[in-house]
Amino acid sequence: MKFWKLHGIGNDFVAIDGRYDNIDNNDYGEYAKRACHRKFSVGADGLLVVKNSDVADVEMVYYNSDGSRAAMCGNGLRCFVKFVYDNNIVEKDEFNVYTLDGIKKVKINLKDGKIESIKVNMGKGSFLAKDVPVSAQIEKFVEQKITVLDREYTVTSILMGVPHTVIFVDELSMEEVCKYGAAIEKHYIFPKKTNVNFVKIIDDKNILVKTFERGCGYTFGCGTGMTACVMVSNYLGKVGKSVNVTSEGGSVRIDLENGFAYMTGPAVKICEGNLEV
Numbered sequence: 001m002k003f004w005k006l007h008g009i010g011n012d013f014v015a016i017d018g019r020y021d022n023i024d025n026n027d028y029g030e031y032a033k034r035a036c037h038r039k040f041s042v043g044a045d046g047l048l049v050v051k052n053s054d055v056a057d058v059e060m061v062y063y064n065s066d067g068s069r070a071a072m073c074g075n076g077l078r079c080f081v082k083f084v085y086d087n088n089i090v091e092k093d094e095f096n097v098y099t100l101d102g103i104k105k106v107k108i109n110l111k112d113g114k115i116e117s118i119k120v121n122m123g124k125g126s127f128l129a130k131d132v133p134v135s136a137q138i139e140k141f142v143e144q145k146i147t148v149l150d151r152e153y154t155v156t157s158i159l160m161g162v163p164h165t166v167i168f169v170d171e172l173s174m175e176e177v178c179k180y181g182a183a184i185e186k187h188y189i190f191p192k193k194t195n196v197n198f199v200k201i202i203d204d205k206n207i208l209v210k211t212f213e214r215g216c217g218y219t220f221g222c223g224t225g226m227t228a229c230v231m232v233s234n235y236l237g238k239v240g241k242s243v244n245v246t247s248e249g250g251s252v253r254i255d256l257e258n259g260f261a262y263m264t265g266p267a268v269k270i271c272e273g274n275l276e277v
């Protein structure tokens, strides 16, 4: 199986062209677990698979490293766009990608014929508890208290393609993100689990984020998570409509325009090869 490995701000992916391949029973979940293993294979946070689409220019299929399928992946989508553009699978610099979260419009910013950055329409998100989903008799799960292990947190949840929970902190701590993020991901109140984002507000244009991702654990960055953090921070009046978001692996810009969130950021090819296991 020919593959590329790419990353978007350190969130790394194995990408394959799934239009003509022979994966056993089309079981990409099992394949993702193998290909994303960091000791026995290439290693990545997730697997990107290209498929033909009847309703868009191309389809992105996404699996987390634990083999679970997710409807959307923001950093993954930018890497997917680079993969299909550089391999001439789609020969346009603006096109539509079908995902389980609907059709995403993407725009490639070129410099000297090479991809400098990619802008993605991430959609409108939903604060409705039934959409996230959150098992609570409340319309929106905004600034709600939950008990996790030995702590109480005030959290806000949003569906940003995938479920996200946002927590504001004074200081970001890796230990806290890994210990409490893992517990919140599987908290009984989130029936489909949740990605967990800890946010430090710098000012109304800059925030820092650390994310514990559903299905793959702590990552160097999470595109849907960074978008969710800006949506929630803006909703609560903590930031404006154009925000620079920085995680361990780098930064993206999120712009809120007419109710839609747009993410602009890089996509980098690391290597390519033949995947045997």
Ligand SMILES: N[C@@H](CCC[C@H](N)C(=O)O)C(=O)O
Residues within 6 Å of the ligand: 011, 046, 064, 069, 070, 072, 073, 074, 075, 076, 162, 163, 195, 213, 214, 215, 216, 219, 221, 222, 223, 224, 225
């Ligand atoms: N890294 C991604 C999100 C991938 C999906 C997530 N782990 C989930 O299962 O919800 C991003 O950049 O958005």
